[in-house]
Amino acid sequence: MTPVNWLLQGGQEILGILLAPLLMGWVGIWRAWLQNRRAPSLMQPYRQLFKLFHKEVVLAETASPLLRVTPYLLFGCMGLTASLIPMVITDLPLAGAVDVIALVGLLSLARVFLALAAMDVGTAFGSLGARREMLVSFLAEPALLMVFFTIASLNASTSLRFMVTGFAARGFYLYPSLAFAGVAFLMVLLAENGRIPVDNPETHLELTMIHEAMILEYSGRHLALIEWASALKLLIYFSLGFALFLPFGLTDSQQGWGILGALILFLLKLTVMGAGLAVLETVSAKQRLFRVPEYLGTAFLLAVLAILLHYLLGS
Amino acid sequence: MTLLPLDLVGLILTGWGGLGLLGLVLPARLGRSLLFPLITGLSVLMAGAGLWALQGGAQTLVLPIGLPGMPFHLRLDVLSAFFLTLLGLAGSGISAYATGYFRRMAETQAGDFQRLTLLYAFFLASMGMVLVADDAYFFMVAWEGMALSSYFLVTTDHEIPAIREAGFLYLLMAHLGAIALLLCFGLLQSGAGGDYAFATLRHHSLSSFWSSVTFFLALIGFGAKAGLLPLHSWLPEAHPAAPSPVSALMSGIMLKMALYGLLRVLFDLLGQPLWWWGALLVGLGSLTALYGVLFAAVQSDIKRLLAWSSVENMGLILSGLGLTLLFHGAGQETVAALALAAVLYHALNHAFFKGLLFLGAGSVLHATAERNMAKLGGLIRVMPWAAGLSLVGILSLAGLPPFNGFVSEWLLLQAYLLRPDLPQPWLNMVLPLGAAVLALVGALAGFAMVKFYGIIFLGQARGLVPGEVHDIGFWERFGMGWMALGCVLLGLFPSSVILQLDTVTHALVGQGLGASAARHGWLWVTPVAASRASYSPLILFAVILVSVGLTFLGVRRFFHGRWRRAPAWDCGYPFQTARMQDSADGFGQPIKQIFESFFGLSREIPSPFDPHPHYHSEVRDPLWALCYLPLVRGVARLVKVVGGLQQGRISTYLLFSFTTLLALLALVTGTRP
Numbered sequence: 004m005t006p007v008n009w010l011l012q013g014g015q016e017i018l019g020i021l022l023a024p025l026l027m028g029w030v031g032i033w034r035a036w037l038q039n040r041r042a043p044s045l046m047q048p049y050r051q052l053f054k055l056f057h058k059e060v061v062l063a064e065t066a067s068p069l070l071r072v073t074p075y076l077l078f079g080c081m082g083l084t085a086s087l088i089p090m091v092i093t094d095l096p097l098a099g100a101v102d103v104i105a106l107v108g109l110l111s112l113a114r115v116f117l118a119l120a121a122m123d124v125g126t127a128f129g130s131l132g133a134r135r136e137m138l139v140s141f142l143a144e145p146a147l148l149m150v151f152f153t154i155a156s157l158n159a160s161t162s163l164r165f166m167v168t169g170f171a172a173r174g175f176y177l178y179p180s181l182a183f184a185g186v187a188f189l190m191v192l193l194a195e196n197g198r199i200p201v202d203n204p205e206t207h208l209e210l211t212m213i214h215e216a217m218i219l220e221y222s223g224r225h226l227a228l229i230e231w232a233s234a235l236k237l238l239i240y241f242s243l244g245f246a247l248f249l250p251f252g253l254t255d256s257q258q259g260w261g262i263l264g265a266l267i268l269f270l271l272k273l274t275v276m277g278a279g280l281a282v283l284e285t286v287s288a289k290q291r292l293f294r295v296p297e298y299l300g301t302a303f304l305l306a307v308l309a310i311l312l313h314y315l316l317g318s
Numbered sequence: 319m320t321l322l323p324l325d326l327v328g329l330i331l332t333g334w335g336g337l338g339l340l341g342l343v344l345p346a347r348l349g350r351s352l353l354f355p356l357i358t359g360l361s362v363l364m365a366g367a368g369l370w371a372l373q374g375g376a377q378t379l380v381l382p383i384g385l386p387g388m389p390f391h392l393r394l395d396v397l398s399a400f401f402l403t404l405l406g407l408a409g410s411g412i413s414a415y416a417t418g419y420f421r422r423m424a425e426t427q428a429g430d431f432q433r434l435t436l437l438y439a440f441f442l443a444s445m446g447m448v449l450v451a452d453d454a455y456f457f458m459v460a461w462e463g464m465a466l467s468s469y470f471l472v473t474t475d476h477e478i479p480a481i482r483e484a485g486f487l488y489l490l491m492a493h494l495g496a497i498a499l500l501l502c503f504g505l506l507q508s509g510a511g512g513d514y515a516f517a518t519l520r521h522h523s524l525s526s527f528w529s530s531v532t533f534f535l536a537l538i539g540f541g542a543k544a545g546l547l548p549l550h551s552w553l554p555e556a557h558p559a560a561p562s563p564v565s566a567l568m569s570g571i572m573l574k575m576a577l578y579g580l581l582r583v584l585f586d587l588l589g590q591p592l593w594w595w596g597a598l599l600v601g602l603g604s605l606t607a608l609y610g611v612l613f614a615a616v617q618s619d620i621k622r623l624l625a626w627s628s629v630e631n632m633g634l635i636l637s638g639l640g641l642t643l644l645f646h647g648a649g650q651e652t653v654a655a656l657a658l659a660a661v662l663y664h665a666l667n668h669a670f671f672k673g674l675l676f677l678g679a680g681s682v683l684h685a686t687a688e689r690n691m692a693k694l695g696g697l698i699r700v701m702p703w704a705a706g707l708s709l710v711g712i713l714s715l716a717g718l719p720p721f722n723g724f725v726s727e728w729l730l731l732q733a734y735l736l737r738p739d740l741p742q743p744w745l746n747m748v749l750p751l752g753a754a755v756l757a758l759v760g761a762l763a764g765f766a767m768v769k770f771y772g773i774i775f776l777g778q779a780r781g782l783v784p785g786e787v788h789d790i791g792f793w794e795r796f797g798m799g800w801m802a803l804g805c806v807l808l809g810l811f812p813s814s815v816i817l818q819l820d821t822v823t824h825a826l827v828g829q830g831l832g833a834s835a836a837r838h839g840w841l842w843v844t845p846v847a848a849s850r851a852s853y854s855p856l857i858l859f860a861v862i863l864v865s866v867g868l869t870f871l872g873v874r875r876f877f878h879g880r881w882r883r884a885p886a887w888d889c890g891y892p893f894q895t896a897r898m899q900d901s902a903d904g905f906g907q908p909i910k911q912i913f914e915s916f917f918g919l920s921r922e923i924p925s926p927f928d929p930h931p932h933y934h935s936e937v938r939d940p941l942w943a944l945c946y947l948p949l950v951r952g953v954a955r956l957v958k959v960v961g962g963l964q965q966g967r968i969s970t971y972l973l974f975s976f977t978t979l980l981a982l983l984a985l986v987t988g989t990r991p
Contacts (some may be wrong), residue, residue, distance in 0.1 A: 063886035067698045081865030100854035108719040125777030126888035137765045138908040145757035161851040193926035268525045314747045
């Protein structure tokens with residue numbers, strides 16, 4: 004691995020961090036358009052973050068150091084995860100240290116800290132949010148793992164790099180198991196990012212909150228970091244989806260102009276899929292909380308079916 | 319004469335026994351401050367001896383004690399050495415902790431403490447003896463010694479009826495298991511002829527039917543100790559009943575003795591396995607893991623939650639063992655070695671993190687005298703040491719990188735994912751379901767651990783007066799710190815650990831993992847090939863630190879660090895009490911709701927208008943009603959029938975004697991040629 008690779012990996016992390024609020028803004032604009040509202044500016048998320056960073060942090064009297072560490076830990080983990088996914092180039096130097104299982108573990112580490120910090124202050128809504136978040140995750144996480152296992156079995160590797168290049172090497176081919184895995188992945192994406200059938204990112208009704216209930220006690224720069232980290236998480240899931248299901252255009256660090264092309268293609272995918280997410284959210288309704296296990300159970304079963312299908316058909 | 323590892327192990331075992339006896343005569347206060355540190359020192363020495371013996375070679379020793387003509391055979395091979403290392407490493411942390419933990423008991427209940435010292439030391443020594451036993455007779459003596467000493471330790475607080483009941487159930491299950499083991503060794507001996515030494519038993523010539531029967535007996539005997547479904551029911555009762563360091567010993571170490579026994583009988587004594595043994599173990603193990611973690615998630619007693627989680631972890635370990643058997647039987651030694659390494663690694667990890675968490679639970683119990691999670695809360699502010707060290711434990715148990723629980727689960731998943739090529743095509747298809755169960759169990763363990771830590775250590779105190787709660791002392795910190803350090807180091811240096819396991823996998827399945835796993839240096843784990851899977855926890859840990867540090871520095875550099883305290887916001891709701899937080903039952907409620915039909919659940923939910931609401935919810939183990947109660951009813955019916963014979967009149971008894979005599983006479987005359 005050359006210094007160029009490290010530079011590219013670092014560049015990808017910064018790209019992910021800078022791009023994430025833009026994606027949020029883009030999805031927000033589309034939601035507004037589809038709901039016949041006037042859309043905020045594309046730069047609105049940045050302005051909000053900037054405002055929050057300048058505000059003073061107000062800590063609850065009962066908060067322990069855990070609450071103060073969590074925003075940094077969450078943001079750090081999400082930024083790191085973003086740098087591990089082949090968004091533009093595939094031969095990232097750190098990719099060997101963290102395979103998909105460890106990647107899921109890393110996301111889960113961030114989530115466990117967020118849930119623990121939510122219980123830290125000891126308010127009714129904090130523990131409610133933590134409980135619901137863990138409820139969503141204990142079904143979504145295995146579903147995500149099974150999606151990865153299907154693709155890992157197809158490419159005989161759990162390393163993201165080889166999972167992506169494996170497809171590229173074989174050219175275009177329709178895998179039936181991938182169809183199931185793709186649907187399951189989409190369902191997990193919606194659930195894990197607090198999107199509409201499971202949670203509403205714009206909710207102001209306390210009783211239906213999941214993610215928002217966990218972060219009620221944060222303010223100032225802590226809140227900014229958490230909001231930014233959730234935006235990053237959405238970007239991470241998008242780029243994971245692109246890398247696994249739409250891997251065309253990805254390149255390696257050897258090709259100078261290829262990188263630029265891959266970058267443009269990546270932005271194009273984000274543009275299209277971001278709008279797609281808004282459409283999907285607009286046409287579906289939020290479910291009752293106790294329908295969520297059914298929804299996620301379906302995702303899990305689809306993912307398991309995908310891997311069984313793979314072993315049955317050998318493809 | 320040169321000192322060999324086996325001599326050293328023998329000396330340590332004798333030392334433990336001697337210290338125990340000394341504890342009976344020394345005054346309690348002196349015994350605590352002198353003997354427990356010595357026990358700890360011997361444990362460290364035991365870990366060293368184990369590591370030394372792990373380098374290869376087996377030694378045997380025949381001790382001229384035991385029955386006439388049946389001396390005790392001792393043998394130290396790499397398999398025993400691995401488990402002796404585990405015993406020493408985890409035992410030293412737990413014993414150091416016990417030095418501080420029993421302070422109050424040594425001062426107020428001197429007599430009880432003296433007995434406890436004896437039993438504690440004997441418990442450690444008998445586990446060591448199980449590991450070096452090389453004949454069935456000595457093995458059973460050590461095994462029963464282990465069961466009995468732990469039974470008496472469980473019933474330390476025998477004034478409480480529930481603890482007596484738990485102890486009785488434990489004793490009963492231990493003896494049912496022991497009967498199965500006796501029959502298992504008996505069958506092996508009948509197939510071999512000669513004495514009961516393991517060397518003889520290895521050369522048995524059992525048909526496949528009888529070796530299957532032997533397998534089943536071993537599965538029942540050791541499975542009863544390991545908490546395999548449906549023989550698990552004693553575990554969540556007995557482990558929480560014991561004093562916390564003893565719970566840590568039982569969950570962390572004693573359960574692994576069952577794994578050792580299974581490995582010894584299945585791989586060493588019984589020889590070539592049949593394919594369906596492995597399949598059965600994978601199924602039973604996965605089921606046990608799922609069952610255990612679901613029950614762990616709905617418990618509201620601190621130690622019972624941990625005990626159920628031990629059931630889960632033993633399930634994972636046994637499913638991995640089944641995988642090893644399956645691939646070993648099919649001659650695919652690479653995958654077998656991978657699965658076996660995962661099993662051994664997870665056994666070691668479980669000893670550390672479960673030991674640590676039981677010690678943490680013990681500290682909470684010691685400080686608050688409260689086992690019900692619904693009455694705890696906010697302890698991170700008054701017990702920062704216990705809370706900080708327990709955090710390492712829950713992160714490890716939840717299987718999060720870069721801690722140790724993740725590494726072994728990762729290895730096990732890799733074993734599931736290596737494209738299997740078994741002769742039974744349907745098994746190849748079903749095996750990924752095992753990976754699915756593993757993923758689900760891991761995620762549920764995360765749920766249970768967030769509940770455990772969040773309810774006990776975080777939030778506001780529910781009813782306790784914070785001033786009365788004290789943090790842990792020096793010895794407790796030392797013991798828990800040792801275990802936490804183990805969790806971190808085992809998580810950060812997996813390839814070094816796998817290299818140490820190499821001799822064991824070589825001995826059992828004929829192939830090692832070290833050569834391929836550590837091919838790319840000590841930083842990386844690559845179980846098969848780098849293109850297949852690789853993981854480097856140290857690099858991951860470093861980049862997490864760098865990433866988090868840069869975030870912190872960046873925010874401070876570009877913005878500011880101002881902050882102030884204010885009352886919690888909670889959506890502006892003005893009246894907040896500690897009772898508005900989730901209780902343990904509340905946190906587990908989603909699991910109860912989703913799996914309602916699966917739990918034997920009885921609930922009383924108050925109406926919202928009830929001025930004196932009463933809430934009651936009880937989760938029962940459905941297997942208890944399904945397996946155990948019919949058994950109890952059957953025995954009761956049998957007793958009733960037999961009881962009918964007991965009339966209490968002498969003429970009836972004379973009639974019985976007369977008819978027996980007649981029957982015997984008829985038998986004797988009938989069989990005479």
